[in-house]
Amino acid sequence: MARLVKKEFKGPLEIKIGTKSIWICMCGLSINQPFCDDSHEKTADEEDNKTYAYEKEGDRTEVKNWEVAY
Numbered sequence: 001m002a003r004l005v006k007k008e009f010k011g012p013l014e015i016k017i018g019t020k021s022i023w024i025c026m027c028g029l030s031i032n033q034p035f036c037d038d039s040h041e042k043t044a045d046e047e048d049n050k051t052y053a054y055e056k057e058g059d060r061t062e063v064k065n066w067e068v069a070y
């Protein structure tokens, strides 16, 4: 089974608890969800207005004609 989830963030969300910070993955690529593992660095050269698909191994392809069927 596969699931497509569209994410537009390119970095984590910082949550402060007292003097500590926790970094929550907002890009969807971390293998340590819900925490950031710096996998978002793969998104640094993504072009605006394009959609990409990432494989578990880290390979990336551009998705064209992204459609959602209702």
Ligand code: FES
Residues within 6 Å of the ligand: 010, 011, 012, 013, 024, 025, 026, 027, 028, 029, 030, 035, 036, 037, 038, 039, 040, 041
């Ligand atoms: S925000 Fe997803 S890995 Fe850092």
